[in-house]
Amino acid sequence: xxxxxxxxxxxxxxxxxxxxxxxxxxxxxxxxxxxxxxxxxxxxxxxxxxxxxxxxxxxxxxxxxxxxxxxxxxxxxxxxxxxxxxxxxxxxxxxxxxxxxxxxxxxxxxxxxxxxxxxxxxxxxxxxxxxxxxxxxxxxxxxxxxxxxxxxxxxxxxxxxxxxxxxxxxxxxxxxxxxxxxxxxxxxxxxxxxxxxxxxxxxxxxxxxxxxxxxxxxxxxxxxxxxxxxxxxxxxxxxxxxxxxxxxxxxxxxxxxxxxxxxxxxxxxxxxxxxxxxxxxxxxxxxxxxxxxxxxxxxxxxxxxxxxxxxxxxxxxxxxxxxxxxxxxxxxxxxxxxxxxxxxxxxxxxxxxxxxxxxxxxxxxxxxxxxxxxxxxxxxxxxxxxxxxxxxxxxxxxxxxxxxxxxxxxxxxxxxxxxxxxxxxxxxxx
Numbered sequence: 001x002x003x004x005x006x007x008x009x010x011x012x013x014x015x016x017x018x019x020x021x022x023x024x025x026x027x028x029x030x031x032x033x034x035x036x037x038x039x040x041x042x043x044x045x046x047x048x049x050x051x052x053x054x055x056x057x058x059x060x061x062x063x064x065x066x067x068x069x070x071x072x073x074x075x076x077x078x079x080x081x082x083x084x085x086x087x088x089x090x091x092x093x094x095x096x097x098x099x100x101x102x103x104x105x106x107x108x109x110x111x112x113x114x115x116x117x118x119x120x121x122x123x124x125x126x127x128x129x130x131x132x133x134x135x136x137x138x139x140x141x142x143x144x145x146x147x148x149x150x151x152x153x154x155x156x157x158x159x160x161x162x163x164x165x166x167x168x169x170x171x172x173x174x175x176x177x178x179x180x181x182x183x184x185x186x187x188x189x190x191x192x193x194x195x196x197x198x199x200x201x202x203x204x205x206x207x208x209x210x211x212x213x214x215x216x217x218x219x220x221x222x223x224x225x226x227x228x229x230x231x232x233x234x235x236x237x238x239x240x241x242x243x244x245x246x247x248x249x250x251x252x253x254x255x256x257x258x259x260x261x262x263x264x265x266x267x268x269x270x271x272x273x274x275x276x277x278x279x280x281x282x283x284x285x286x287x288x289x290x291x292x293x294x295x296x297x298x299x300x301x302x303x304x305x306x307x308x309x310x311x312x313x314x315x316x317x318x319x320x321x322x323x324x325x326x327x328x329x330x331x332x333x334x335x336x337x338x339x340x341x342x343x344x345x346x347x348x349x350x351x352x353x354x355x356x357x358x359x360x361x362x363x364x365x366x367x368x369x370x371x372x373x374x375x376x377x378x379x380x381x382x383x384x385x386x387x388x389x390x391x392x393x394x395x396x397x398x399x400x401x402x403x404x405x406x407x408x409x410x411x412x413x414x415x416x417x418x419x420x421x422x423x424x425x426x427x428x429x430x
Contacts, residue, residue, distance in 0.1 A: 004117070005188065005295060006030070007146075007183050007186050007189040007190050007193065008183055008189060008192070008193055008253065009183070009249050010146075010176075010179050010198070011119060011121075011140050011146060011179075011190070011193045011196040011197055012146045012195075012196050013175075013176045014119050014146070014176040014177075014179065014196065015118070015119055015195075015196040016176065016425055017144060017174035017175065017176030017177065018116070018118045018119050018143070018144045018176070019178050019353045020176075021028055021116070021142055021143065021144050021173060021174055021176075022095070022115060022116045022118070022142045022143075022396065023142075024142060024173065025149050025257055026093035026095070028171065028172045028173075029093075029139055029140055029142065030089045030140075031171050031172070032139050032167060032168050032171040032172070032173055033085050033089050033136055033139055033140060034085075035141070035167040035170065035171050036085060036091060036132075036135070036136065036163070036164050036167045036168070036274075037082050037085045037086070038167075039163045039164075039166070039167045039206070040078065040082060040132070040163060040164075041078070041082065041161070043045035043076055043163055044075070045072060046159055047078070047128075047156065047159050047160060047163075047166055048073070048074065048075075049072040050155040050156045050158070050159040051071075051128065051155070051156040053070065053152075053155045054071055054128075054152060054153050054154065054155050054156050054168040054201065055068070055071055057152075058071055058152050058239050062322070063152060064312075066253060066254040066313045066314050067254070068153065068249065069252070069253075069254045070125065070126055070127045070254050071126050071127070071128070071152055071153055073128040073129060073153075073156050073158075076242060077129045078126070080127050080129065080134075080205050080375070081132040081133060081319055081381075082378050083129070083375075084090075084132075084136065084381040085132075085136050085380075085381075086132060086281050087271075087375070087380040087381075088137070088140045088380030088381065089134055089400060090380075091140070091215065091379075091380055093400050094114060094140070094141055094398040094399060094401075095114055095115060095141065095142050095402065096113060096114065096115070096235075096323065097113065098110050098112070098113055099112040099114060099404060100429065101114065101430040102425065102427065102428065102429050102430060103426065103428040103430055104408075104425055104426070104427060105336070105413065105423065105424070105425055105426045106426060107220060107410065107411035107412075107413070107428070108408070108409075108413050108430070109409045109410075110406060110407070110408050111274065111406070111407045111408075111409075112405075112406055112407075113404060113405055113406075113407055114184075114256050114402045114403070114404050115142075115402065115403060115404060115405050116141055116142035116143045116151055116402060116403075117141075117143055117198050117199050117358075117401055117402065117403050118143065118144065118198040118199075118399070119143070119144045119145075119146065119154065119196060119197045119199075120138060120143050120144070120145055120146070120197070120198065120199045120200075120201060120203045120234060120347070120383075120401065121145075121146040121148070121190050121193075121197050121199070121201070121218070122134050122145060122146070122147055122148070122200075122202075122383060122384075123148045123187060123190075123200070123201070123203065123204065124147075124148070124149055124150070124201075124202075124203040124204070124384070125149075125150050125203050125204050126149070126150030126151075126152035127149075127150075127152050127153070128149070128153045128156040128157055130149070130203070131147060131149055131157050131160050131161065131164075132160060132164065132381075133374075133381035133382065134381075135161075135164045135178065136164075136380070136381055136382055137175070137380070137382070137383050137397065137398060137401060138178070138383075138401065139168060139177075140398055141398050141401040141402055142378070142399055143207065144175070144176060144332050145179075146177050146178075146179050146181060146190060146197065147161065147178065147179070147180045147181070148180075148182075148186070148187060148308075149180075149192070150165070150180045151182075151184070154182065154197075157180070158180070158182075160200060161178075161180040162343060163288070164178070165177075165178050165392065166182075173396035177201060182279075185197075186368050187286070188215070188328060191212065191215050191216035191218065192216070192410045193218070194216065194217040194218045196392070197218050197240040198218070198413045199218065199221060199413045200216060200218045200220045200221070200222075201220075201221050201222050201383055201384050202220065202222045203222060203384050204330065206225050208222070211221055217243070217260070221384075221386050221388055221391060221392060221396070221400075222385075222386060222387075222388075223254075223256070223337065223338075223339060223384070223385050223386060223387040223388075224311075225311045225337035225339070226255070226256025226258070226260070226311055226313075226337060226339045226340075226385075227260050227261065227309060227310070227311050227335065227336050227337040227339065228243065228248075228255060228258065228259045228260055228261075228336070228337075228339050228340045228341055228342075228369040228372075229259065229261045229262075229328075229331070229332045229336055229341045229342070229369075230248050230259045230261075230262055230263070230341070230342045230343075230369060231247050231263040231265075231322075231325070231328040231332070231341070231342070231343045231344065231354065232245070232262065232263065232264045232265060232268060232272075232273075232330075232344050232346065232349055233265050233268075233324075233325060233343055233344060233345035233347065233354075234265040234267045234324070234345075235346050235347040235350060236265075236268070236272075236344040236345050236346065237343045237346055237366075238272045238276070238364060240251075240309060240344060241272075241276055241344045242275060242276055244344055244366065244367060244368050245259065245262060245276060245279075245280065245344075246279055246280060246283055246284050247368040248342065248368040248369045248370055249262075249284060249286055249315070249317050250280075250283075250285075251368065251370050252284060252370065253312075253313060253314055253315055254314075255313075255370065256311075256313075256385060257339065257340050257362075257369050257370050257371075257372035257373065257385070258313070258369065258370065259317065259319070259321065259342070259368075259369045260311055260312055260317065260318060261308060261318040261319075261335070262276070262317055262318065262319045262320075263278075263319075263321075263322050263332075263359075264294075264319065264320070264321050264322070265321075265322065265324055265325075265326045265328075265329060265398075266321040266322060266323055266324075267324070270297050272293075272296065272300055273297050273298060276299040277300075277319070278298075280317065284315065285315055286315045286316065286317055287305045287315060287316045287317070288300040288301065288317060288319060289301045289307075289316060289317065289318050289319065290302070290303060290318065290319035290320060290322070291301075291303065291305075291319075291320055293321050294319045294320065294321060298319075300319060308320065308331070309335045309337040311337075319403040325343070325350050325354055328343070328354070329353075329357045330359055332358050333357075333358065333359050336358075336360060337363060337387060338359055338361060338387040339360060339362065339372065339387055340360060340361065340363075340366040340369045340371075340372035340394075341360045341362070341363055341364070341369065342363070342365070342366075342367065342368070342369050343355070343363075343364070343365055343366075344365075344366055345365065345366070346366075351365040351366075358430075359363060360387075361385065361386065361387050361393045361394035362373055362394050362401075364421045372385065372394065372395060373395055374396070374397045375393035377394075377395050377397065379395060379397025379398060379399075380397060380398065381397065381403060382395040382396055382397055383397070383400070384396050386400065
């Protein structure tokens with residue numbers, strides 16, 4: 001597309017092309033994805049070269065190590081995104097599925113059928129692999145995408161976008177299937193496109209997401225913070241707890257699903273807490289922060305109650321003792337971000353209570369919060385995590401990028417006959 005045009009002009013063209021994108025067959029969309037995988041692998045050296053430029057610039061700018069990890073796009077990241085594309089190709093077509101079918105009367109049949117949302121604007125953080133995942137999901141779900149990545153990955157994103165866009169158009173997608181915006185002021189212009197953009201998905205800081213929500217009439221779906229908790233219950237298997245919390249905190253600290261707060265049942269043996277803390281410090285090199293009560297058992301940096309809403313994205317964890325599952329639930333619902341929270345316990349009844357009453361998009365028993373991911377859920381990838389309760393919640397994959405329409409097929413019926421009593425509804429689910 002002609003990038004000399006304004007964002008408003010480009011999204012108007014996209015809106016017209018969104019109907020063409022929605023009408024592409026599943027075979028064509030899968031063919032596009034297969035081609036995207038081919039061109040990414042064939043141009044790996046070009047992508048890595050661009051990423052090296054971004055990494056060097058980030059290092060010279062003093063970017064935090066937690067962000068640097070997200071910026072890196074290497075063989076491992078390429079392998080991950082191409083596996084995600086393979087998984088997407090293997091998934092059933094999310095478009096044109098009949099969700100329910102009902103007879104309203106003889107010869108009057110109603111269907112609810114899935115369809116693409118249309119034009120989606122995605123503003124995402126400095127992660128080049130996110131651009132591939134988002135583009136692939138939009139292609140599979142028949143949506144057009146406006147992509148705005150972080151400035152820290154300008155060079156990598158430019159190469160990735162050109163490769164993916166070229167593959168899509170080559171295989172039959174309309175020219176307006178995808179655009180990339182790069183200037184910061186273009187975000188404000190995008191937020192004004194409420195007549196041509198159907199949904200905005202922001203991925204970034206709490207402040208940034210709040211800014212997006214407060215400055216657009218376009219529906220917004222997303223999450224701001226990832227303040228995730230792991231609660232160690234009095235009936236926990238401590239060996240499991242040590243392994244799970246180490247993974248949840250250290251497997252990838254910069255992710256929004258990494259555990260930031262460890263809650264421990266006050267009645268648990270003090271030696272158990274010492275063992276968990278030692279495991280975090282020695283194997284994970286994690287800095288421990290906690291209340292004075294925790295400090296009486298293990299050495300921690302003291303913290304105040306109002307600091308439990310901190311998202312570290314680093315090798316740091318908050319620790320607090322609680323009076324059982326009820327206080328754990330209350331703490332999580334007060335200080336958490338409704339993202340993902342876990343309980344470690346062998347007591348099924350306690351686990352069920354926790355999972356029912358914790359108000360988060362993901363609630364887990366005896367496993368790491370790091371499982372909160374579209375790829376790990378078998379969605380192929382994710383466009384983001386939603387902590388909203390409307391439309392989509394948790395990792396947003398293909399289903400979260402679809403909506404539905406009602407199709408009613410009749411044989412001459414008119415409402416007047418039903419209003420007068422001449423005809424009667426005869427509801428029957430088919």
